[in-house]
Amino acid sequence: MSERSGKVQTVLGLIEPDQLGRTMTHEHLTMTFECSHVPPAPGDEGLAAAPIEMKHLHWLQQNPYSHQENLLLNQEIEAVKEELLCYRKAGGGSIVENTTTGINRNLPILRQLAKDTGVHVIAGAGYYVDVTHSDETRKMTVEKLTDIIVSEVLHGADGTEIRCGVIGEIGTSWPITESEKKVLRATAHAQTQLGCPVIIHPGRDTAAPGEVIRILQEAGGDISKTVMSHLDRTIYDRQELLEFAKMGSYLEYDLFGTELLNYPFNLRVDMPSDSQRVQNLVFLVREGYEDRILIAHDIHTKHRLTKYGGHGYSHILENIVPKMLSRGITQNQVDKILIENPKHWLTFK
Numbered sequence: 001m002s003e004r005s006g007k008v009q010t011v012l013g014l015i016e017p018d019q020l021g022r023t024m025t026h027e028h029l030t031m032t033f034e035c036s037h038v039p040p041a042p043g044d045e046g047l048a049a050a051p052i053e054m055k056h057l058h059w060l061q062q063n064p065y066s067h068q069e070n071l072l073l074n075q076e077i078e079a080v081k082e083e084l085l086c087y088r089k090a091g092g093g094s095i096v097e098n099t100t101t102g103i104n105r106n107l108p109i110l111r112q113l114a115k116d117t118g119v120h121v122i123a124g125a126g127y128y129v130d131v132t133h134s135d136e137t138r139k140m141t142v143e144k145l146t147d148i149i150v151s152e153v154l155h156g157a158d159g160t161e162i163r164c165g166v167i168g169e170i171g172t173s174w175p176i177t178e179s180e181k182k183v184l185r186a187t188a189h190a191q192t193q194l195g196c197p198v199i200i201h202p203g204r205d206t207a208a209p210g211e212v213i214r215i216l217q218e219a220g221g222d223i224s225k226t227v228m229s230h231l232d233r234t235i236y237d238r239q240e241l242l243e244f245a246k247m248g249s250y251l252e253y254d255l256f257g258t259e260l261l262n263y264p265f266n267l268r269v270d271m272p273s274d275s276q277r278v279q280n281l282v283f284l285v286r287e288g289y290e291d292r293i294l295i296a297h298d299i300h301t302k303h304r305l306t307k308y309g310g311h312g313y314s315h316i317l318e319n320i321v322p323k324m325l326s327r328g329i330t331q332n333q334v335d336k337i338l339i340e341n342p343k344h345w346l347t348f349k
């Protein structure tokens with residue numbers, strides 16, 4: 001038993017699980033996403049370099065990764081603070097902030113935002129995808145990576161004493177690279193030592209989530225305490241979804257608010273609409289998975305903030321929950337998805 005057992009670790013310290021309230025399990029409050037810049041289509045260079053303006057909003061919504069400035073969420077601390085205050089007013093209690101090494105985690109800012117807004121913020125330990133791994137990271141052994149991840153949870157990360165409360169989002173590509181496999185094994189070893197929650201960013205291929213779970217399992221990870229993120233853009237076939245669900249991880253639909261015709265990272269993917277995401281939740285609930293579902297918006301670019309005409313952090317509470325209820329998901333099931341499931345996932349063993 002450690003001091004963390006039975007508790008949730010926020011950037012302001014340990015809290016009782018019942019204090020969490022409604023929780024978005026996959027968001028970013030400050031990060032940079034330059035690693036995922038997509039060159040604009042020929043002819044769009046001017047739009048890609050122009051300041052963000054109302055008249056360009058539709059283009060930005062359809063090409064979010066082709067606009068360099070849009071990838072700098074770290075420039076919007078004041079706007080994010082305002083949005084978190086709105087999130088609280090809308091009934092939100094907590095946010096899991098998934099920014100890991102490679103996309104500019106900033107723990108002092110997370111702590112300040114938590115202090116200023118009263119929203120519980122849980123920070124993420126570990127590493128994002130391979131393209132962001134430093135040479136030093138690539139050379140590390142699994143043991144060294146494990147020690148670093150454990151230390152980020154026990155003692156604090158990035159030279160601060162601010163502690164992470166989950167491992168992840170741990171980034172993986174497709175195919176999974178050797179460096180990413182080492183980080184996955186280190187994640188499983190750290191989870192075994194700490195009894196903590198884990199969250200994974202899978203590569204953009206239907207086979208990716210299952211492969212990640214197999215690697216974690218072989219390294220001794222606790223799959224029942226692991227979240228598979230971004231299922232929206234990763235597994236679309238219902239039979240394949242059920243096969244994956246049987247592996248036992250939490251199933252996360254975390255791109256609510258993203259309505260995108262061409263998904264630039266995998267043009268074969270038809271990004272679902274919010275209505276289709278809700279249909280997937282209804283399907284999983286009917287198949288008996290209401291205890292395994294988590295949802296969020298994964299805000300990681302400027303244009304999704306209300307300041308820029310986006311949906312903000314309260315979209316699920318204000319718009320998606322009523323839609324879920326109107327499609328036959330009960331209030332009790334909504335509470336499971338937004339309160340009980342996050343609580344069980346985030347509580348240290």
Ligand SMILES: CC(=O)NCCS(=O)(=O)O
Nearest residue numbers: 201230233255265298300
């Ligand atoms: C920050 C992050 O990794 N978001 C996921 C974007 S993706 O397009 O679903 O991979």
